[in-house]
Amino acid sequence: MRLVQGAIPWADIPHLAEVFLGGLLRPLPAPPGERLPPQHQLFDFESDIGDVLLNAVPLADIVETGRTVSARLEQLAGRSPDFPAWLAHPEGKERIPSSTRAFAAIGPRLAARFGVGSLERRMGSVWRPLRADDPWRIGPYTLHARGTATPCDKYLGRDPGGAEVVVVTADRGLEGFLSIEERALRRMAGRYAPRVVASDLLDTPPWVAEVPPHSPDGIPAEPLATVLAREDLEPDAALELARHLCEAVEACHGADLVHGNLTAQTVRCLGRTVILTDWFWSSHGSEAGTASDIQTLGSLIAQLIAFAPEVDLDELRVLLEACDADPPGNPPTAGQLAEVLSSRLGIQGDDGRLVAAMDRLTRVELIRTQVRSCRRIAVLGPPGSSGKSTTAALLATVFATERRGRTLVVDADPGQGTLGFRVNQNRGRGMTALTQSLDLINGPRGLEPYLSRMESGADILTDLVGQSTPPSPAQVKWVCDKLARHYEILITDSHSTDLDEGKHTVLNQADQLVLVVHSLSHLLSGSGVEYFNRLLGLGYKDLLARSIIVVSTTQPLGARETGILQRPPELRQLCRAVVSIPYSSYLASAGEADLDRLSRELRECYYDLAALVTQSFSRE
Numbered sequence: 331m332r333l334v335q336g337a338i339p340w341a342d343i344p345h346l347a348e349v350f351l352g353g354l355l356r357p358l359p360a361p362p363g364e365r366l367p368p369q370h371q372l373f374d375f376e377s378d379i380g381d382v383l384l385n386a387v388p389l390a391d392i393v394e395t396g397r398t399v400s401a402r403l404e405q406l407a408g409r410s411p412d413f414p415a416w417l418a419h420p421e422g423k424e425r426i427p428s429s430t431r432a433f434a435a436i437g438p439r440l441a442a443r444f445g446v447g448s449l450e451r452r453m454g455s456v457w458r459p460l461r462a463d464d465p466w467r468i469g470p471y472t473l474h475a476r477g478t479a480t481p482c483d484k485y486l487g488r489d490p491g492g493a494e495v496v497v498v499t500a501d502r503g504l505e506g507f508l509s510i511e512e513r514a515l516r517r518m519a520g521r522y523a524p525r526v527v528a529s530d531l532l533d534t535p536p537w538v539a540e541v542p543p544h545s546p547d548g549i550p551a552e553p554l555a556t557v558l559a560r561e562d563l564e565p566d567a568a569l570e571l572a573r574h575l576c577e578a579v580e581a582c583h584g585a586d587l588v589h590g591n592l593t594a595q596t597v598r599c600l601g602r603t604v605i606l607t608d609w610f611w612s613s614h615g616s617e618a619g620t621a622s623d624i625q626t627l628g629s630l631i632a633q634l635i636a637f638a639p640e641v642d643l644d645e646l647r648v649l650l651e652a653c654d655a656d657p658p659g660n661p662p663t664a665g666q667l668a669e670v671l672s673s674r675l676g677i678q679g680d681d682g683r684l685v686a687a688m689d690r691l692t693r694v695e696l697i698r699t700q701v702r703s704c705r706r707i708a709v710l711g712p713p714g715s716s717g718k719s720t721t722a723a724l725l726a727t728v729f730a731t732e733r734r735g736r737t738l739v740v741d742a743d744p745g746q747g748t749l750g751f752r753v754n755q756n757r758g759r760g761m762t763a764l765t766q767s768l769d770l771i772n773g774p775r776g777l778e779p780y781l782s783r784m785e786s787g788a789d790i791l792t793d794l795v796g797q798s799t800p801p802s803p804a805q806v807k808w809v810c811d812k813l814a815r816h817y818e819i820l821i822t823d824s825h826s827t828d829l830d831e832g833k834h835t836v837l838n839q840a841d842q843l844v845l846v847v848h849s850l851s852h853l854l855s856g857s858g859v860e861y862f863n864r865l866l867g868l869g870y871k872d873l874l875a876r877s878i879i880v881v882s883t884t885q886p887l888g889a890r891e892t893g894i895l896q897r898p899p900e901l902r903q904l905c906r907a908v909v910s911i912p913y914s915s916y917l918a919s920a921g922e923a924d925l926d927r928l929s930r931e932l933r934e935c936y937y938d939l940a941a942l943v944t945q946s947f948s949r950e
Contacts (some may be wrong), residue, residue, distance in 0.1 A: 354375055354379055354383075355373040355374065355375060356373065356374065356375075357372065357373055358372040358373060358374055359372075456477060456478075456550040456551075456552070456553070457475040457476065457477050457486050457550060458475060458476055458477075458478075459474075459475060459476075460473060460474065460475060460476055460485075461476065464476050464485070465485070467487075468485065468487070468497050468499055468535065468537050469497070469528075469530055469533055469537050469539070470489060470490055471485075471487035471488065471489055471495055471497050471537075471539060472487055472488050473485040473486065473487040473497065474486060474487060474488070477496070480610075481500070481504050481507050481610060482498050482499060482500045482504060482507055482508055482511070482610060483498070483499050483500070483501075484496055484497070484498050485497045485498075485499070486542065489527075489539075494542050494544070495527055495539045495540065495541070495542065496524065496539070496540045496541070496542045496543075497537050497538075497539050497540075498511060498537065498538045498539075498540065499535045499536060499537045499538075500535065500536060501535070505531065505536050507610040507611075508531060508536055508537075508538055508610075509531055510609065510610055510611070510612055511538060511608075511609045511610050511612075512526060512529050512531070512538045513614070514587055514609035514612040514614075515538075515540065515609060517585045517586075517587055517614070518581065518582065518585055518587070518606075518609075520541070521581045521585075522574070522577065522578035522581050522582070522603075522604065522605060522606055523578075523581075523582075523605060523606050523607075523609070524540040524541050524542075524543055524605065524607065525540065525541045526538060526539070526540055527539040527540060527541060543598050543600060543605040543607060544600075545600060545601070550598075551598035551599055551600035551604075551605050552598065552599050552600075553594060553595045553596075553597070553598060553599075554571075554575075554594040554595070554597040554598070554599055554604070554630065555593075555594035555595050557571075557599045558594060558633055558634075563634070563637040564637070565637055565638035565639075565640065565641060566638075566675070567602055567637075568634045568635065568636075568637035568638050569634070569635065569638055569641065569671055569674060569675055570602040570603075570675065571599060571602055571603075571604060571634055572630075572631045572634040572635060572671055573668055573671040573672060573675060574602065574603045574604045575597060575604050575627065575630060575631065575634070576627065576631065576664045576665070576667040576668035576671060577664070577665075577668045578597075578604050578605075578606050579592070579606075579623055579624075579627050579664035580663065580664035580665040580668060582606065582623070582664075583620055583623070583663070583664060584896070586614060586615055587612055587613070587614055588612060588613045588614075588616050588619030588620055588622070588623055589606060589609065589611075589612050589623055590609075590611035590612050590613055590619055590622070590623070591608055591609075591610065591611040591612070592606070592623055592626040592627060592630070593626070594630060594633075595608075596608040597630065621661060623664075624653050624661045624662070624663070624664065625653055625654055625661070627653065627664060627667070628649075628650045628653025628654050628661075628667075629653075629654065631646075631650060631667060632650050635647075641674060642674070643670075643674065645670055646667065646670045646671065646674070649662040649666060649667055649670065650667075665683050669683070669684075681906045681907045681942055681945050682894040682895065682896070682897060682906075682907035682908060682909070682938075682942065683894075684945070685894060685907070685938055685941045685942055685945070686893070686894045686938075688941070690937075693937060693938070693941045694732055694937075696941045696944050696945065697728065697729070697732045697733065697937070697940045697941050697944050698732055698733055698944075699944045699947045700947075701818055701819075701947050703814075704814035704815070704817055704818060704819070704820055705818065705819050705820070705841050705842065705946075705947055706810070706814065706820045706821075706822070706839050706840050706841050706842070707725070707819065707820070707821045707822070707840065707841065707842045707843075707844060707943060708742075708821075708822050708824070708836045708837055708839075708840035708842070708843050708844065709721055709722040709725070709821060709822065709823050709824065709844045709846060710742075710824035710827070710833065710836070710843075710844075710845065710846070711824075711827060711845055711846040711847055712827055712845070712847060712853065712857060712858050712861035713827045713857045713861065714827075714848055714852060714857060715827065715846050715847050715848055715882075716846075716848065716882065717846050717880075717882035717883075717911070718823055718824065718825065718846045719748045719749045719751070719752055719823050719825070720752065720882070720917055720923075721844065721846050721880055721882060721911075721939075722739050722749065722752075722821050722822075722823035722844075723739060723749065723752035723753075723784070723788075723790075723823075723922075723923065724917075724923055724936045725821060725844070725936065725939060725940060725943065726738075726739045726784070726786070726788035726790075726819075726821055727784060727786040727788055727923060727925060727936075728925070728936050728937060728939075728940040729788065729819050729940060730784070730786040730787040730788035731786050731787075731925060732940070733818065733819070734787075735818040735819070736774070736789070736816060736817040736818050736819075737787070737788040737789070737817065737818065737819045737821070738781075738788070738789045738790070738791065738813060738817045738819070738820050738821070739788060739789070739790045739791070739821045739822075739823060740761075740790075740791045740792075740806075740809070740810055740813070740820060740821070740822050740823070741761065741790075741791065741792035741793060741822075741823055741825070742806060742822040742823060742824040742825075742832060742833075742835075742836050743800075743823075743824055743825040743826050743832060744760070744761040744762065744792065744793035744800045744801050744806070746800070746825045746826060748825065749790060749792045749823045749825075750782070750790070750792040750793075751921065752784075752790070752921070752922055752923070753782045753783075753784050753790050753922050754784075754785070754921065754922040755782055755783065757782055758779065758780050758781045758782040758790070758791065758792070759779055759780045760780060760791070760792060760793040761780075761791055761792065761793040761800075761801050761806070761809065762793055762799070762800065762801055763780055764777075764780040764791065764809060765801050765805045765808070765809060768808070768809060768812055773816075774816045777789075777813070777816065784922055785922060785924070786925070789817075791809075791813070803830075803831045803832040803834075803835040804835070806832065806835055806836075807835040807839070810822065810839065811839075822836045822840070824836060827861075829861075829864050829865070829868065834868070837868075837870055837873060840873060841946065842876065842877070842878070842943055842946050843870075843873050843874065843876070843877035843878070844877065844878050844879075844880060844939075844943070845877055845878070845879050845880065845905070846880045846882050847879060847880070847881055847882070848881075848882070848883060849881060849883070850879075850881060850895075850898060850901075850908070853879070854898070854900055854901075862874070862904060874904050874905065875903055875904065875905075875906070876905075876906050876946060877904070877905045877906065878905060878906065878907050878908075878909065878939065878942050878943065879901065879905045879907070879908045879909070880909050880910075880911060880939060881895070881908065881909070881910040881911065882911045883911075883913050885913060886913045890910070890912075891910060892910045892911065892912040892931060892935060893909065893910060893931075893934060893935055893938060894907065894908070894909055894910075894938050894942075895908040895909070895910050896908075906942075907942045909935060909938055909939050909942065910935070911932070911935050911936070911939075912929075912931055912932055912935065914928070914929070914932050916928070917932075
């Protein structure tokens with residue numbers, strides 16, 4: 331080609347390449363299963379002609395040609411028709427199929443054009459390319475990066491299906507640490523910790539595969555030490571990280587685990603949440619180690635809140651001092667630290683934690699909290715829920731038993747609900763009759779003919795089922811406003827799940843909302859989410875934020891957790907506590923409930939609910 335170019339000066343490289351290669355290159359069919367656009371044609375040399383030509387050209391020329399092509403692509407990127415091609419990345423971690431070759435090497439500028447950053451930058455300070463002495467395969471996983479961990483080794487790899495995993499392995503004599511990590515992660519079940527994908531502790535070498543602590547686009551979670559060293563945390567981001575760190579440690583202790591190695595390196599930050607890694611020194615059932623976790627937690631939280639000097643955190647600082655007391659006294663729990671941070675972030679705390687920690691006497695004293703005016707409690711539920719009347723009646727029974735004050739339950743859907751079946755002596759004339767003569771009544775005694783009284787002393791105002799002309803929502807509101815003058819606690823029971831005018835009448839006057847649901851999974855999907863969204867759209871955000879969710883079922887579902895549950899993260903701003911009521915065949919049969927006939931477990935659940943409701947009384 332150089333001889334021809336010397337004889338024909340006007341012939342440039344494209345002309346020569348077109349003539350010379352036109353007789354040597356042949357079109358190739360599209361890859362199996364693919365249809366390429368007309369402008370995307372594949373060509374290659376016949377037989378071994380390509381190798382002959384390459385061997386005839388000096389290596390320096392080949393390298394220079396590759397650089398020239400890559401430089402030209404950098405100039406044309408974004409300004410020329412696209413075509414599919416493999417581009418070799420000098421730090422790439424994958425291999426192209428053996429039947430193909432890279433069209434060119436990708437340089438830094440072209441990589442930036444395509445949104446491909448340096449592997450080192452993308453993997454941050456967590457992962458590094460494999461070294462010559464690193465394994466490239468462990469178990470069924472192909473490895474492409476190594477991490478830093480002691481006493482075990484960590485690698486980033488892919489399973490046969492292409493999914494990325496972290497593979498943790500151990501040298502001979504250190505297998506025990508690997509076993510400790512696996513047991514701890516399985517107890518954490520993915521909550522603020524990596525989730526175990528698979529493991530084989532008898533393989534050579536033994537291994538545990540975990541879900542990588544990465545963002546959806548593959549960016550690894552950074553060590554807290556790296557985040558702190560940048561010194562650019564916004565105050566709200568720092569407090570949010572601190573809150574999640576407290577909740578992570580609380581989840582650890584709630585699983586009866588001690589992490590044992592909390593440091594700014596083992597705490598990984600992913601956005602504004604955290605993941606606890608390196609559980610090699612964790613222990614199960616060791617109360618002594620809990621204090622060590624709390625001491626380290628206090629130190630890390632102190633570093634984070636230093637980024638929020640303008641926020642009033644005096645209460646938190648007092649607790650942090652107790653974390654590092656010498657000698658150790660009565661340090662706060664991680665949950666208590668999380669509650670204080672939640673309040674500073676404007677997030678409703680999980681009141682269930684506080685009530686669950688109370689002894690029976692303290693809880694009863696809370697239920698007996700005095701009020702200056704009538705407190706109104708609305709009981710309702712989304713479509714598919716049941717047990718609202720039972721919840722309202724049992725709540726009133728507990729209040730009437732412990733407070734000895736005047737408690738009233740009103741049927742907010744007169745003539746439709748089942749509240750009347752929850753009182754044995756349902757002899758009152760009812761809501762409809764009361765609306766016709768309420769102006770003539772003076773004092774509580776005048777109300778007695780219209781009410782039914784439970785044996786606990788709580789009053790019920792309902793109506794006959796199927797009433798032809800039930801009171802309107804405006805009349806129900808008028809009656810409730812009048813009755814509120816004579817009662818300390820007024821509970822409304824809504825049978826209908828429609829958010830109609832009648833519900834607005836109830837919700838607009840409510841101090842406390844109790845939502846009765848069939849299950850949390852039902853509440854967090856489909857109609858439950860739509861119900862929440864409608865309540866939010868109708869302006870009940872604040873009422874929802876301080877609501878209590880009651881999980882109540884109409885049939886036995888086998889063994890399940892009951893009492894005060896840990897509030898799911900999805901409900902953090904939609905309620906302040908969750909209580910699960912176990913199924914009871916005694917309550918399933920209509921009739922007035924006697925607290926003495928309830929099982930101890932069931933009775934405790936309703937006392938927990940009453941205590942949670944009266945927490946709002948103490949804050950008025």
